Amino acid sequence: MRYENRQAPEGINVTPVHPFKQFAQLLFAAALLVIILVVLLQFFGGWIGKRVPFQYEQALMEQVDISLGSESPPPEMVSYLNGLAQQLSAVMPLPKQMSVNVHYSKEDVFNAFATLGGNLLFYRGLLEQMPNENALAMVMAHEIAHILHRDPMVGLGGGVVSMVSLSMITGQAGFAGSILDKTGFVTGTQFTRHMENEADQAALAALARQYGHVNGADALFEVMRQHTGENKTPDWLERFAATHPLSEDRLDAVSRRAAESGWSLEGDLTPLPARFHDWLKQ
């Protein structure tokens, strides 16, 4: 007697689903989940972050004990930067319980940032490019505005918390995780760009109060645009995925905001201290 295996029907071991349809549904659902999560955490984390007293923020910075800037910065530079910060803080105005402390780094980095506890760090690479005090004051006032708006704390509460929570999802997604991470990052940039715009607005107002005009602010964004240079990324994509608004847009915003608020775009520019470039060489 001969036996024979029957031919098994096809498809019995496979879930009948169109791969592309399933992929599209899953990607849409996962991206939506990430966006909702990041938006919620940015809102609530930021909301909580803003309500943490500034003293706690300072105490936190003291505890972690991170030294900002170079070890032995030129004292004249540090005192000049802090002096400018004091003047701008007075016109912002920064509440009494809040204070800023400016640090200087000799590194050739085109950047300046505000961090927890009212600490600002200015790099030599940026200061070298400053054409006058007004442009420098624009950067300084922008960073002080971040402190005033409690952005470093909001960034910690909203940004960091949402990214950590996001990694719990994306860690599960293996291969697809990197794409979801980027979705979360781009969602987060919508919030950071909002912060940057608000800081620009407050900085221009401070500039107008300090110097009586906003001349020099445009020079800063012009320098920044030249520094960034031309790149091949299309504008719409760059606008959508960048943490900061484009220098081009910020430049346009200067004249728009000046017109809206009645600030003069003309006025005498204040030169940088005579020995400013010598301090940079130290």
Place this chain on the structure above:
Amino acid sequence: MFEIISFVVLLGCGYLFGRRAEKKHINDIIEREKTFNSLPVIASRYPPENQYYQQQLVAGNVVVASDYFKSFTAGLINIFGGAVAPFEPLLDRGRREAVLRMKEEASKLNADLIFNIKLETTRIATGRTGAIEVLAYGTALIPGSKPAPSTAEAPRAM
């Protein structure tokens, strides 16, 4: 920008080439299965006792790789749960191909039947590229005449 383009290209290649390879493989499997259906494979541990057979271990194994599209979709399924449909045809192909290769070996030995078939699966690639190995093995029964009795006890089938 470059990342977006490379992602779409990889995904597209994975989808198109992966599906093409899969279809081709399944059609090939179906054809070969029809040829080898006359050599039955049974899972029973007990061989038929109506005839004397020589026994020999036969095995077939195969390594099948996933593609970018499948791995990506499977990653997304990991978030929501549910049947990991993209990997189902992969395993189905692996099992059937391994059984076929085992049958090919048994056929060369002029076997009538393979009994006590077992299947084993191992993931052999970690990280981003997924690949599985499927091993099928069983005992082939080859018709033969009973050897002359000897003093030593003849090996017995399990």
